[in-house]
Amino acid sequence: MSGYCLESLNFLIIDDNKHMRALVKTILYSLGCKNVLEAGDGADALKELEHSAPDIIICDWHMSPLDGLDFVRLVRTGTDSSNPFVPILMLTGHTESRRVMEARDAGVSEFLAKPISAASLYRRIKAIIENPRPFIKYKGYFGPDRRRRQIPGYPNDRRTAEAVEIIDIQGGSGRHELTHDEVSELLNGDVGR
Amino acid sequence: MTEEKEDDTENGEEQTASANATLIEPPSTLQEKVGPPQPGGVDLEALERAEAVIANLSDQYLDWVREDLKKMVEAFEQLKASGGGDQEKIKKIFQISHDVKGQGGSFGYDLMTTVGNSLCRLIENKTALSPSHLDVVKLHIDTLNVIIKQDIQGDGGDMGKKLLTGLTMAADKVGGA
Secondary structure, X not given: OOEOOOOOOEEEEEOOOHHHHHHHHHHHHHOOOOEEEEEOOHHHHHHHHXXXXXXXXXXXXXXXXXXXXXXXXXXXHOOOOOOOOOOEEEEEOOXXXXXXXXXHHHOOOEEEEOOOOHHXXXXXXXXXXXXXXXXXXXXXXXXXXXXXXXXXXXXXXXXXXXXXXXXOOOOOOOOOEOOHHHHHHHHHOOOOO | OOEOOOOOOOXXXXXEOOOOEEEEOOOOOHHHHHOOOEOOOOOHHHXXXXXXXXXXXXHHHHHHHHHHHHHHHHHHHHHHHOOOOOHHXXXXXHHXXXXXXXXXHHHOOHHHHHHHHHHHHHHOOOOOOOHHHHHHHHHHHHHHHHHHHOOOOOOOHHHHHHHHHHHHHXXXXXXXX
């Protein structure tokens, strides 16, 4: 089995827990990555972005004073953002549907629930490489397109305004915990796997 | 809703999907930078090696988590002394249990993740804890300490089930789920 060679990619890990940063860094190096930077919070990460150009950002949700979602929103829509298109993988212990939707609506590219493993991290990186999505600017949102992929002829066909509606999860209080596949469905707008 | 006109730019990069929505292709893709899958890339062997490296971090993990549990016990003692109303200490305990929950399973201590998750749910967004709530928090902290002291890895088998059953019953009584 051949896989992707990751040594040309630059990574930025943002997590206020140094042990978690150490774990993610260790996994990335074991997977052949050569260029891994770290930041302890969103503010440091934004400073880092001023002079480095990561290809993928791996960001924890639960941080302070700037939490992961605020950081994502600043990258996507901040006037000083150096690369609003950078893929962002959100690392988090939260997998409830309303949380995933919140992350999706902030502009997160992929989601990885803790605890993580080398396999789960590589699968998400692979998804980011293989499934680049166009970005959409719509009603204050800027980020990966969240629409359903099954629209015939997408993206070249004529689309109706209904096509840009936000995909809502069906029913429930939003506290339902999602599996990895369900998270992926929600983020990517896939239907009926 | 009416159909929208398409308005392709000359280079086809930007399309207007609606009067309010704009579709933009990012300037470059990672696929171009990384190239196709190739021998020498991440394969099953590389994943196994990576998992082995994580396993070797277990000793470090145990040092980290012992430190975390010490801080959690300290914060709990201070919270108890305040009568359960010290919001900063509740947040501190939540933050540590969130970290414990996030790390445990990565290092083979799945029960730490499960118990850490239960503790997070118990105290999330709480501004004060009643005496019965404090008792259940203490039970969680004691359980975390037992798991590490007795080196209970994975789901802990029968012992793990007993520990979790007791915790769930106690948490349910105070409406912690």
